[in-house]
Amino acid sequence: MRRLLASRAFGSVRRLLRAYPGLLRVGLADMLAYRAEFLVWILSMNMPLVMMALWTAVAADGPMGRFGQREFVAYYLGMLIVRILTGSWLVWELTMEIRRGTLAIRLLRPIHPLWAFSAMQLAAVPLRALVISPLIVVLYWVAGARLPTHDPERLAILFASIVGAWLLLFLVMAVIGMLAAYVESALSVFDLWLGAQAILSGFLVPLELMPAWVARLARVLPFRYILGFPVETLIGLESDAVALHELGIQWLFVTGALAMTMLLWRKALRRFAAFGG
Amino acid sequence: MIHVSSLSKIYRVHKRPPGLWAAVRSLVHRNYENVHALAEVSFHIAPGERVGFLGPNGAGKTTALKILSGLLYPTTGKVTVGGYTPHERRVEFLRSITLVMGQKQQLMWDLPPSETFAMNRALFDLPKREADAIQNELVELLQVGPLLGKPCRQLSLGERMKCELVAALLHRPKVLFLDEPTIGLDVSMQAQLRDFIRRHNEATGATILLTSHYMADVAALCPRVVVIDKGHLIYDGDLKTLARRIRPEKRITLHFASVPAPGSLDRLGNCVARSDSQATLSVPAAQVTDAVRAALDQLPIADISVEDPPLEEIMREFLGGERLGAEGKTPT
Numbered sequence: 001m002r003r004l005l006a007s008r009a010f011g012s013v014r015r016l017l018r019a020y021p022g023l024l025r026v027g028l029a030d031m032l033a034y035r036a037e038f039l040v041w042i043l044s045m046n047m048p049l050v051m052m053a054l055w056t057a058v059a060a061d062g063p064m065g066r067f068g069q070r071e072f073v074a075y076y077l078g079m080l081i082v083r084i085l086t087g088s089w090l091v092w093e094l095t096m097e098i099r100r101g102t103l104a105i106r107l108l109r110p111i112h113p114l115w116a117f118s119a120m121q122l123a124a125v126p127l128r129a130l131v132i133s134p135l136i137v138v139l140y141w142v143a144g145a146r147l148p149t150h151d152p153e154r155l156a157i158l159f160a161s162i163v164g165a166w167l168l169l170f171l172v173m174a175v176i177g178m179l180a181a182y183v184e185s186a187l188s189v190f191d192l193w194l195g196a197q198a199i200l201s202g203f204l205v206p207l208e209l210m211p212a213w214v215a216r217l218a219r220v221l222p223f224r225y226i227l228g229f230p231v232e233t234l235i236g237l238e239s240d241a242v243a244l245h246e247l248g249i250q251w252l253f254v255t256g257a258l259a260m261t262m263l264l265w266r267k268a269l270r271r272f273a274a275f276g277g
Numbered sequence: 278m279i280h281v282s283s284l285s286k287i288y289r290v291h292k293r294p295p296g297l298w299a300a301v302r303s304l305v306h307r308n309y310e311n312v313h314a315l316a317e318v319s320f321h322i323a324p325g326e327r328v329g330f331l332g333p334n335g336a337g338k339t340t341a342l343k344i345l346s347g348l349l350y351p352t353t354g355k356v357t358v359g360g361y362t363p364h365e366r367r368v369e370f371l372r373s374i375t376l377v378m379g380q381k382q383q384l385m386w387d388l389p390p391s392e393t394f395a396m397n398r399a400l401f402d403l404p405k406r407e408a409d410a411i412q413n414e415l416v417e418l419l420q421v422g423p424l425l426g427k428p429c430r431q432l433s434l435g436e437r438m439k440c441e442l443v444a445a446l447l448h449r450p451k452v453l454f455l456d457e458p459t460i461g462l463d464v465s466m467q468a469q470l471r472d473f474i475r476r477h478n479e480a481t482g483a484t485i486l487l488t489s490h491y492m493a494d495v496a497a498l499c500p501r502v503v504v505i506d507k508g509h510l511i512y513d514g515d516l517k518t519l520a521r522r523i524r525p526e527k528r529i530t531l532h533f534a535s536v537p538a539p540g541s542l543d544r545l546g547n548c549v550a551r552s553d554s555q556a557t558l559s560v561p562a563a564q565v566t567d568a569v570r571a572a573l574d575q576l577p578i579a580d581i582s583v584e585d586p587p588l589e590e591i592m593r594e595f596l597g598g599e600r601l602g603a604e605g606k607t608p609t
Contacts (some may be wrong), residue, residue, distance in 0.1 A: 012368065015402045022399025026385075026392050033387040033428070104348050105383045109400045110371040116400065270350050 027123025042131055052076035074143035078231040081132045086166040088121050094177030095186045146236035157243045161230040164250040169226050171257035181268040202228030225250035278484045279322040284354035286315040286340050314340040316508040327478055327485040329499030333596055337508040338488045342454045346376040375450040379460035383444055384429045390440035391425040401448040415443045435466035455487045459494055471497045492588035523595045524586045526559045532580035545571055
């Protein structure tokens with residue numbers, strides 16, 4: 001029995017590895033078809049720039065903690081880069097597909113729909129990387145010395161933290177999206193999440209400038225590991241030891257979110273009535 | 278190939294009366310109702326059969342198809358398709374079936390159909406040469422070659438449905454669940470799709486379970502029908518037998534060379550439609566020969582045809598009144 005299960009699992013991984021390049025290619029074609037929408041999405045990412053303007057003006061009178069004007073510029077540029085790289089639209093797609101019943105079409109295919117969704121979203125990364133490359137140049141000019149360009153260990157932590165942030169947000173969106181099988185207002189739940197994330201992830205204000213209890217609270221909640229932590233790692237606000245420790249916490253959240261996704265997926269499928277005829 | 282025993286499905290549906298007050302009340306107190314979409318339905322379909330799944334709107338046809346394709350869990354009962362339990366959604370099961378829904382599409386809206394085909398080839402892990410050969414064959418049969426590079430949103434409904442069929446059949450499924458595949462299509466496109474489906478069944482031996490509100494689809498494709506109404510199976514058997522039981526009469530259509538004398542049709546049968554140039558008579562099957570002979574002898578006939586009554590009429594009458602079980606027997 002165990003051998004049968006192992007061989008089944010091995011078979012699905014092999015099938016997935018064979019399918020994934022094809023899915024990425026179609027995902028890229030899909031992305032290019034929606035290039036105008038992509039451009040509008042990029043243009044809508046202006047909040048970090050607004051916050052940058054606000055905080056650099058405030059810091060003109062003197063630094064706030066470790067943040068002078070250059071640090072604020074680096075922080076919010078880093079925020080913009082991480083936000084663009086790790087952004088996902090799964091929750092909107094999943095809730096819509098559950099409510100309209102079109103998820104049924106994905107369920108008829110022999111690869112888990114979340115793998116197919118992930119490929120479609122990862123296919124956007126090359127285009128996103130193209131958009132953020134000028135931002136990286138500016139960031140290098142502002143905070144070159146702090147960036148982990150010559151430190152392979154920090155580069156590795158940064159890479160893992162960005163992958164972790166992408167995965168965490170993707171899985172959180174999957175969990176909230178699947179709530180659409182239970183409630184009509186899953187997107188309102190996500191709005192709540194976004195509200196909390198704006199404050200507790202460091203998106204609006206660096207967490208170390210928040211009251212100490214907020215910063216402490218943020219360290220035990222998942223929001224910070226989606227944005228604040230990778231940004232702090234990128235612009236060198238964390239020591240290697242602290243960054244490594246927080247990377248561990250981030251991946252614990254990823255593991256928890258994955259377990260929740262798998263559990264909820266099974267339950268949500270039983271509830272999914274393939275609405276809409 | 279398909280075995281369904283005592284299948285029942287109950288949906289729990291939130292119900293509230295119209296109006297603002299009812300909406301506010303439903304925030305704190307919700308009323309639910311159990312809807313019996315399927316009740317103790319049993320039938321079996323052999324490999325290669327083409328079966329029509331009929332019933333009025335809300336009868337439970339689509340629910341049954343969704344259970345058979347693994348999208349829904351049955352509340353009670355046992356279902357197997359090709360030896361698999363559908364809701365377990367084994368990879369081998371998913372590779373052996375397809376569900377085409379006339380009202381839902383799998384083609385990616387802003388991309389050409391070729392991209393959906395490419396995606397399905399990846400998802401179903403089809404070897405390139407085999408997938409190329411199948412795709413080329415389907416593209417040729419359905420004559421969609423010139424459409425492969427056009428964005429899906431620019432295709433007509435009929436063109437999209439043809440491409441849907443290519444996408445759905447790329448992995449050579451052994452069982453085809455077709456849920457109103459011709460809905461909204463013009464008569465010529467319906468005929469083309471019917472023709473394709475029949476030829477596909479004959480060539481590959483795939484089992485076909487079809488739902489359609491167009492009786493022409495059923496008449497052309499399905500020697501056997503399973504009829505359900507309000508979740509209950511009310512007939513399972515030969516379509517012609519059902520037609521004969523419900524309407525044992527034949528329709529004789531007479532085209533006249535000149536206007537016949539008044540009252541001259543009365544003795545031939547029950548006149549169901551009449552104009553100066555033609556008349557349609559409903560005549561018991563056993564008396565058709567006599568009626569035709571009499572018409573030729575007594576009336577200025579230019580042309581004559583004998584047909585079964587329209588299937589739509591038969592189904593309307595059947596669903597409106599009589600109840601028959603498997604092979605015409607009352608279900609026990």
